[in-house]
Amino acid sequence: MARRSKNGDASFIMQGSILAIASIVSRIVGLLYRVPLTATIGDSGNGYYAAAYEIYNIILLISSYSIPLAVSKLVSARIAKGHVKDATRVLHGALIFAFISGGLAAGVVYFGAEFFTGVILKKSLAAIALKVLAPTLLVVAILGVFRGFFQGLGTMIPSAISQIGEQIVNAIVSVVAANALFSYGKKVGGVLGDVDEYAAAFGAAGGTLGTSTGAFFALIFILFIFYAFSKMLKKMVKRDKHRSTESYFEIFSVLILTILPVLLSTTVYNISSLIDQGIFNNVSLLQGYSEKESNALFGIFAGKYRVLINVPLAIASAMATSIVPSLTSAFNSGDEKLVRKQVNMGNRFVMIVAFPCAVGMMVLSSPIMQLLFNDSSRTASMMFVIGGCSIVFYSLSTLSNAILQGIDRMITPVKNAFIALVAHVLVLLALMFIFDLNIYAVVVANAFYALMMCFLNQSAVLRYSGAYIDIRRVVLAPFEASAIMGVVVLLMYKTFNALFALALSARIANAIACLLSILIGAIVYFLALFFFKGIDEETLLKFPGGARLCDIAYSLHLLR
Template structure:
C-alpha cells in the first residue's frame, strides 16, 4: 500500500474535504430556500450535540493512526489489524450507547437546554447516526495510520453525497407537514450519508485485507489501554473545541431572549450564525483538518524513530502550510463577505456582517488545530486540552455577558469565539516552541504568506468591482474575482519561494 507524504496527503484530503464542503453548500442552498433561517435554526440546535459525539469519536482515528503508524514502521501487520478489531468493537459500543441516550432523553434535553420544541424532529433524525460514525472513524484511522489517505478522502465525498441527496429529498417530501418536519428531513441526510460512508470503507478494507494477508505473530495485550491513553486526551481536546459550538446552541438563544428578542428572532439569528456563517467558515477549515489528519502519523513516525531533524522540518512545514491556508481565507471572507454570502445563498445575504467579523479568527482556529495535532503526535496529549479549555472558558464568559446586550446581540458570540481561539492558539504555540525547542522561520512561515495574501485580496476586490461594472452581475463578478485571486495567490507563493523546490521534491516521506 502506498504511503502519502505530508504535502500530498494534505492535498488529497484537502481537495476531498473542499469538494465535500462544496457539496454541503449545495445542500444548504435548497434547504435554506425551503425552510429559511427559522428552519435552519431548528436543524442547527440539535447538530452541536451530534458534533460533540463526532468530536469525541475523532480522537480514536487519530490515536489509531499514531499506533498503527508505529507498528507498521516495525512491519507488525498483525498488530495493525488487532488495533482495528479491538477499536471497532469499542467504538460500536460507544456509538450505540450515545444513540440510545439521545433517543431516550430527547425531550428532556430540549427542555433543559431551552431549545425550541420544534427542534425535536431534527434531534430524533440525527440520533441514530453515531453508530455509523463510529464505523467510519475506526476505518479512517486504520487507513490514515498506514499513511494512505485516499480511502478517507473518498469516504468523505461518498458521505457528503448521501447527506446532500437524502437531506434535500426528505426535507422536500416532509415540507407540507411543516417547517419543523422539513428540518427533521434535512437531518435524516446525515444518517444516510454516514451509512454510505461506512459501507464504502468496510468494502475497501475487505479488498485490502485480501491483497495483504496477515501473518500471525504475538498477541498485543494492551492495545485498548494504549489506545485509550492516546485517544482520551485527543477526544477531550476535540470535545472542548466542539463544546464552543454546543455552548452557542445553549447560551445564544437564551441570552438573545434576555436581550429582548422573540423566540422566532432568536432562532433566525442563531440560524444565520450556524447555518450560514459556520458553513462557509468550514470550507477553508476542511484544508486544516486534512493537514492535521496527514500530520499525526507522519510526525509520530519521525518522533518514535528519534529522527529529530526530520521531525523539525515536518513541524516547520506544517506551520507554514497552516498560514498558507489560513491567511488568504481570512482576508477573502472579511473583504468579500457580502458577495460570497449573496452568491452561495442565492441573494439571501442576511448575516454577512457576522461572517465578516468572525473570519478574523480563522488563522487562530487553524493554528490551534495544527499545533494540537503536532503536540499530541509527540505524546504531549494534555497540554493542548488545557489550552483549549482556557479558551473555552473565555468564550463562555464573553458570550454570556455580551449577547444579553441588545445592541451587541449575536456579535457577542462572535467576539467570544475570536478571543477564545486567540487564547488557545497563543498558548499552544508557546508550548510547541518549548516542547521541541524550535524557532520558526517567521519570514517564510508568517510574513511571506501574509504578503501573498495581501496582494491577492487587492486583486480580488478590484477585479470584483471591475467585472461587476461590466456585467452588472454580483454572482458572476464574485466567481471571477475569486478565481483571479487564487491564480494571483499561487503566483506569489511561487515568486516569494514560500515553499522551496527541495521541500516539494523530497516530500518528507518514503514510499513502500
C-alpha cells in the first residue's frame, strides 16, 4: 500500500497533465471554431447560443455532471482495497442511474425549452438551439460513467482522447451546420418578418448540433475502448478473492450519497452563470435597453470573454479530476503525509499556469480580441482587463473543490458555494442598479464570486487536510515572474506591432506581433520562475516533457 501511494504521488500530476493537455487542446479547438461560428451567427447568435447552453448546463449539472467524479471516487476506493468485483458493480449501478437521470433530463429540456428560454431568460428564439441540445443530456450521462470508471482505475487517457475527438467533431459539425441553418433561418425570418434574429437563432442551433454529435462520437469511442479492456477486466475480477461482495442496494445507496453532495456543490458553484444572465437580461430591460442590445452584450461576454477565460481553467479542471482518485486512495489508507504533499503539489502546479495566463490575457486583451474575433471594441477588451484575475481565483477554487471531495468533506464546498452565490447576487444587483455598470457588472461579480470561493475553499482545505501552503513558492514566485512577463510582453507587442504596421496591414501586423510577444513572454516566464525559485527539479519532472525541460534548465544553469 505504501508503494502504491508513492507511485500515486507522481502519478496524479502526470495523469492530470495528460488530461490537462487534452483539455487545453479541446478548449483551443473550441476557441478556434468559435471564430468562424461567431462570424456566421454574430453577437446575437452568440446570445441565443449562450442562453441555450446556460439552461443545458444547469440541467446537466443536476442530472449527470457529478457522475464521473462520484464513479471515479467510488471505483478508486474499491480498487485500492483490491475489491474489483465491487468496482464493476459501481459501474453497472452508475449506468442504470445515468440512463434514468439522463433520460428524464433530456425529456424535461426538450418539452420545457420554450418555458426555460422564453419565461426565465426572455429569449424565446433560443428554444430552437435548446431542443437540439436536449438528447445530449442522455449521451453525456452515459459517457460520464465510463470516463469516471477509467479515471477511478487511475488512467486519464480514454477520457483525454475521447475529449479531443469530441471537440474536433463538435467543431466541424458546428461550423457546417451553423452556416446551413443560418441560411435556412433567413428564409424562415423572411416569412415571419425578422430575418436577422431568426437567422441568428437557427445558426445558434447549428452550433449546438455540433455539441450533440461530438458527445455521441465520444461515447462510441469510449465504448470501443471499454470493449477492448473488458478481457483484462474479467481477469482482474477472477483474481478478486474477497467474498463479501456489496449488494446493488448498497452500491446505489453509496452512489446516491456520493452524488448528492457533489451535485449540490457543482450546481450551486455553476448556477451563478444562469443567475447572471437572468438578472442581466431583466435589469437591462428595466433600464431601457432593448432585448436585442442586451442579448448582443451578453453574447460578447459568453461567446468571447468566457470562452477565452475557460481555456486556462482547463488546467485546474484536469488537475481536479486527476487528484480525486489518488487523494481518495491516500486518505482511505490513512497516509496523511501523502495527502498533504498532493495538496501542495496540486496547488503549485495550478498556480504556475494560472498566473501567467491571467496576466497575459489582461495585458494583451485588445490584441487577442482583434486576432481571434477581429473585434477592436473597448467592451470586449475591457472585460479581460477587469476580470482577468478571476482565472487565478477560479483555478484555485476548482482544485480546492475537488480536494475537499477527495478527503470526504463533501458538504463543505456546498456551504461555501452557497455563501459565495448569495454575496455574488448582491454585488451584481448593486453594480447594476447603483453603479449602472451594465455588462461590466457581470464581469466584476464573477471575479468576486471566484475570489470568495477561493478564500472559503482554501481555508477549509488547509484546516481539514493539515496541509501548509508555501506562499513564497506557490503564490509569490509565479506572481512575480508573471508580472515581469507582462511588462516584457506589452513592450514587445507595441514594438513589433509598430514595426510590422509599416509594411503590412493592421490585422496581419497585430497577429504577428501578438504571437511573437506571447512566445517571448513564455520564455521570459520560464526563466523568471527559476530566478524567483518558483520551480525545482522535482516539480519540473512532473510536467509533460519534464525530463527535456530539466535538460534545458541544466544547460542554462537554471538548475544546479
